[in-house]
Amino acid sequence: MQWLQSRVQRELAGQIEASRGRLYRLAFAWCHDTTLADDLAQETLSRGLARLEQLREPERLMSWLFAILNRCWIDHLRRRHEEVDDEVLAEMPSDLPGPEGYAERQEAVIRVRTAIAALPLGQRQVVTLVDLEEFSYAEVADIMAIPIGTVMSRLCRAREALRGLLKPAAAEPRLRSVK
Amino acid sequence: MNDARKNFSDESLNAFVDNQLGAQEREEILAAIAEDADLSRRLCALRSTKELVRHAYGQVPAVGSTRDRRLPLWSGALAAGVALVAGVLIGWQGHRAADTSASKSLLAWAGSFFAAQPTRVLLHLDSSQAEHMEEALDMVEAYLAKAGHARVEVVVNNSGLDLLRQETTPHAARIAALAARHEMLAFVACGNAIARYRSAGLDVTLVPEAKVERTAIEHIVDRVRQGWTYLKI
Numbered sequence: 001m002q003w004l005q006s007r008v009q010r011e012l013a014g015q016i017e018a019s020r021g022r023l024y025r026l027a028f029a030w031c032h033d034t035t036l037a038d039d040l041a042q043e044t045l046s047r048g049l050a051r052l053e054q055l056r057e058p059e060r061l062m063s064w065l066f067a068i069l070n071r072c073w074i075d076h077l078r079r080r081h082e083e084v085d086d087e088v089l090a091e092m093p094s095d096l097p098g099p100e101g102y103a104e105r106q107e108a109v110i111r112v113r114t115a116i117a118a119l120p121l122g123q124r125q126v127v128t129l130v131d132l133e134e135f136s137y138a139e140v141a142d143i144m145a146i147p148i149g150t151v152m153s154r155l156c157r158a159r160e161a162l163r164g165l166l167k168p169a170a171a172e173p174r175l176r177s178v179k
Numbered sequence: 180m181n182d183a184r185k186n187f188s189d190e191s192l193n194a195f196v197d198n199q200l201g202a203q204e205r206e207e208i209l210a211a212i213a214e215d216a217d218l219s220r221r222l223c224a225l226r227s228t229k230e231l232v233r234h235a236y237g238q239v240p241a242v243g244s245t246r247d248r249r250l251p252l253w254s255g256a257l258a259a260g261v262a263l264v265a266g267v268l269i270g271w272q273g274h275r276a277a278d279t280s281a282s283k284s285l286l287a288w289a290g291s292f293f294a295a296q297p298t299r300v301l302l303h304l305d306s307s308q309a310e311h312m313e314e315a316l317d318m319v320e321a322y323l324a325k326a327g328h329a330r331v332e333v334v335v336n337n338s339g340l341d342l343l344r345q346e347t348t349p350h351a352a353r354i355a356a357l358a359a360r361h362e363m364l365a366f367v368a369c370g371n372a373i374a375r376y377r378s379a380g381l382d383v384t385l386v387p388e389a390k391v392e393r394t395a396i397e398h399i400v401d402r403v404r405q406g407w408t409y410l411k412i
Contacts (some may be wrong), residue, residue, distance in 0.1 A: 009400060010396055010400060013399065019409075028240070029236050042410070046411075052400070112231045113231065137194070137199050152181060152193065159228045160189070162231070
């Protein structure tokens with residue numbers, strides 16, 4: 001039994017290692033800062049490996065790992081903003097500079113990233129967890145430790161806001177097709 | 180019927196687009212789409228927003244671009260280590276306050292790493308990129324210069340093995356010098372990685388300072404359990 005357990009843990013440790021790219025991408029979508037995203041991914045890997053024994057259901061490894069990423073991110077924000085509660089953090093307006101100046105100059109990509117960077121934090125997290133990582137609403141609720149109803153309402157608001165922010169872009173092709 | 184149409188909330192439509200609805204509600208929406216142009220327009224807008232988000236992060240700036248920015252910063256970390264050894268009383272806080280141009284998050288990270296002064300540190304390298312190899316050795320040197328009695332292990336797997344292969348390493352002399360100077364420093368190669376190299380027809384002769392563990396991952400898990408501080412390069 002003991003050897004089986006440690007074999008499972010080794011397997012899980014390998015999977016955690018392999019998730020670095022996904023953690024980095026999502027962290028980047030949250031903070032739009034490559035250095036910080038890399039640090040958050042690193043911190044998540046370290047914490048995940050150190051706490052592997054606390055993982056009760058191995059099949060939920062990914063949502064467990066992204067919950068750790070969420071914790072690392074919140075901790076980072078706490079350090080920056082000192083004492084604030086989770087609700088305030090979630091509604092915190094974006095003070096991100098926006099992803100200008102990155103390698104990809106592709107205009108549409110930059111425009112969407114800028115729009116996402118402008119979303120309040122809680123909405124930004126929910127929409128990227130659902131769209132990039134394809135977690136179910138229940139998993140996102142779990143990862144962020146919020147009720148599922150909150151996941152849904154944040155997602156609605158996020159998509160509505162994105163639609164508003166990206167409207168000029170969306171209107172353009174329609175005008176062209178009219179011509 | 181208009182009233183029936185308005186029954187679909189934004190939540191439901193989002194859930195439809197994300198494939199999060201039960202079979203029945205899903206069927207209801209599917210049935211309504213054909214007769215409700217407004218509904219189909221709303222769904223279309225949601226779907227395209229979702230696609231835009233996905234597309235925007237299909238390719239994110241590589242960690243590599245982060246590393247490139249990091250390299251010169253390491254010289255800052257090194258300088259700080261040397262300065263401390265030389266007895267100059269510059270704390271990390273002071274260093275961080277002084278260096279406002281550098282990346283705040285990196286300094287916070289390096290600062291917290293150095294400040295906590297763990298006595299057992301595991302550095303994991305899984306890449307043969309020249310700057311990563313150098314970063315690993317810079318890190319070892321900077322840390323041991325500051326915490327001379329710490330135990331430090333450099334664990335390599337995948338192409339990181341090249342750091343310890345005599346056939347490939349550009350750092351044999353540096354590794355030998357570091358190991359000679361620091362008794363508690365160890366270089367560990369992954370047995371799996373060696374086997375993979377050999378089965379691909381490559382020669383693997385390790386530098387004399389290296390020892391071999393069965394797999395890097397097992398070794399890392401064991402060390403982390405024993406309370407070592409783990410850091411991936």
